Amino acid sequence: MSYQLQTGITYVPRLDDIQFGRWQSLLEERTGMCLPVQRRSFLQTSLGLRMQEVGCSSYEEYYQRVTDGPSGAIEWNTLVDRLTVQETRFFRDPDAYAFVDQYIQQKATELGDDETLECWSVGCSSGEETYSLAMVADRYLTPRGKRYAITGTDISTIVLRKARSGRYQPRTLEWVPQDYLASSFKTSGINEIEISDRLRNRCCFSQVNILNLDACPLSSQHIIYCQNVLIYFRRWRRREILNVLAERLAPGGILVIGLGEMVDFNHPLLEPVHNGQISAFVRKKTNSTGETARR
Numbered sequence: 001m002s003y004q005l006q007t008g009i010t011y012v013p014r015l016d017d018i019q020f021g022r023w024q025s026l027l028e029e030r031t032g033m034c035l036p037v038q039r040r041s042f043l044q045t046s047l048g049l050r051m052q053e054v055g056c057s058s059y060e061e062y063y064q065r066v067t068d069g070p071s072g073a074i075e076w077n078t079l080v081d082r083l084t085v086q087e088t089r090f091f092r093d094p095d096a097y098a099f100v101d102q103y104i105q106q107k108a109t110e111l112g113d114d115e116t117l118e119c120w121s122v123g124c125s126s127g128e129e130t131y132s133l134a135m136v137a138d139r140y141l142t143p144r145g146k147r148y149a150i151t152g153t154d155i156s157t158i159v160l161r162k163a164r165s166g167r168y169q170p171r172t173l174e175w176v177p178q179d180y181l182a183s184s185f186k187t188s189g190i191n192e193i194e195i196s197d198r199l200r201n202r203c204c205f206s207q208v209n210i211l212n213l214d215a216c217p218l219s220s221q222h223i224i225y226c227q228n229v230l231i232y233f234r235r236w237r238r239r240e241i242l243n244v245l246a247e248r249l250a251p252g253g254i255l256v257i258g259l260g261e262m263v264d265f266n267h268p269l270l271e272p273v274h275n276g277q278i279s280a281f282v283r284k285k286t287n288s289t290g291e292t293a294r295r
Helices: 017-031 037-054 059-066 069-084 094-110 128-144 157-165 170-175 178-184 210-215 235-247
Strands: 002-004 011-013 116-122 147-154 185-189 192-195 203-207 221-226 249-257 270-272 279-283
Touching (some): 017 059, 017 069, 017 210, 059 069, 069 157, 094 221, 094 249, 116 128, 128 147, 128 178, 157 203, 170 192, 178 185, 210 235, 221 235
Parallel strands (some): 116 221, 147 203
Antiparallel strands (some): 249 279, 270 279
């Protein structure tokens, strides 16, 4: 059985319970993401359109294609780009960025001349989050002659290419605070704006599967920003991810997650930030007597 998409010209096969469960399991096994039954139509459309592009007539045929050898690995990378790209925008959570703003202002007075403020955007998508962090860091650190470095990671190679280009549609500026507009962007072409070279030179992007965070070399991060990522994983896996991220923070560093993504998380290295508008943690510091120094 097939059904007709709204275009009126494209048909994709119906994804039955067995096939949905099979693809759901494969996605979770390889990326950790748990696709709920409510997103069956999204999976059906994404698979069906890609099957047409590569000439596969059934979900079974396409499943064998993406799980068979090196060519399957290449096709899987293309498919996972379609399935994992999530909505993002500049300064998506104003309350969280206000917290980051306050933290960076404080660090601007504490960093030594030979130190660099290190920030990690986990699940950075097309780069808006990473560059938002760079704008805040640049505002407070550059005038003081202090350095910063922002790393954005994502599983999708397609969105990472867009992030590296730093080019966006003008409508994306709607959410950027006025203070950052003139200094952070330049006109790139017709109906296109571009992140300033100054900010781009402080940002880098890398493909990282969140299931393999243990292999990621980033450590001693002052800021780890991981918003709207954990909601796609099972609860036990969210805890595993946060445990790894906690280890990657520098003493006194902050971990910012989405509000409500993990309401009861605790870790011996972390102290929760008591603020009803955000969900964040501070890595504990230990003074010379071995006691925990609270922020």
